[in-house]
Amino acid sequence: MSILLNLYHFSIFLFIFGILIVVHEFGHFIAAKRTGVRVEKFSVGLGRPLFKKRKGDTEYCLSAVPFGGFVKLAGDSLEECVGKPDEYLAQSPGKRFWIIFSGPVLNYILAFLVFWAIFFTGLPVLTTKIGALLDDYGAKAAGLEPGDKILAVDGKEVRFFEDLQKFVQDKKEAETVELLVSRGREEFKREVMVRQKEVQDHLGKKHSIGLIGIVPADEVVIVRHGPLESIALGAKRTWDLTILTYKGLWGMITGKLSIRESMTGPLGIYDITSKAARRGVSAVLHLVAVLSLSLAIFNLLPLPILDGGHILFLGLEKLRGKALGVTAERLITRIGVSLIIFLAVFISYNDIMRLFGDKISKLFR
Secondary structure (H helix, E strand, O other), X not given: OHHHHHHHHHHHHHHHHHHHHHHHHHHHHHHHHHOOOOEEEEEEXXXXXXXXXXXXOEEEEEEEEEEEEEEEEOOOOXXXXXXXXXXXXXXXXXXXXXXHHHHHHHHHHHHHXXXXXXXXXXXXXXXXXXXXXXXXXXXXXXXXXXXXXXXXXXXXXXOEHHHHHHHHHOOOOOOEEEEEEEEOXXXXXXXXXXXXXXXXXXXXXXXXXXXXXXXXXXXXXXXXXXXXXXXXXXXXXXXXXXXXXXXXXXXXXXXXXXXXXXXXXXXXXXXXXXXHHHXXXXXXHHHHHHHHHHHHHHHOOOOOOOHHHHHHHHHHHHHHOOOOOHHHHHHHHHHHHHHHHHHHHHXXXXXXHHHHHHHHHHHOO
16 A cells, blocks of 8 residues: 555656646747747657657657656757757847746746636635644643634634734733634633744744644635636735745855755655645645746756756857857856756755655664
């Protein structure tokens, strides 16, 4: 059963990875077609082709290694370009920019559409039902019990656990909140003391928040929104995650955030995918949106071999009035490839130690 479950999770992982890569490469593909650039090959996966079919000027491939994919454009290097009008390097810097930029853009659009679908079809949200109570906090001292449901805070109705958190977290040390509580058929009020605790947010900043010591139960309700409201909520979620991601990247650059704890690779993503699969379709869709947005942002980083690196070269070409020479471009690309390989090894090592560190240490005792 465990093997079948792992195979199921791995298939979901491959499906998500495949969707993100196909969408990204399709962005490059469709932009190239619209600007008149000949696409020689569109491959989903890397390595030896398992299946291929030619249609027009393009060969479509499904390759053996499922982690990745690429679009091969005619005349996309100085060695190959012979000056034909349908070659990549024969196009103006503006057209080449759109071909490169369209990959991340389509990933970004996918993230928004998935967020919209989540809000429209229904998002599971925790209710205010109490699952457990923490010692030395106000809720337990006030006589609340697991199974109780909180209906209101200081006279204001609450339906979801996140609403309850918002009311309580703004309170100061030793302040009280009045809770309206439901227990079976009975409703009663309790004055509960708030205790402040210092916590660290996603960006490594420390904040003091108010707590009353309640752990939510597993009870959830499906909250659905209308199509127009879902557009607004999807756009807001996409924007908020974009800002959070760039703040996180800046935190890593300035040393305020640990790269070791803030980045994950394929192994870590597989672990996250497994956990999402256990929570249901909505959690998997949310993961697709987050990963698609992250892929778009990561690809726009100004590093050689990434889309952002190619855009940087285009900017230099625009400023200089001519492209970089073959020798300079090769040197920069090699440095970029070395950096990406180092980063991949570093992140994979961290994933292994985070997931299997305890087991590995036991082997050497």
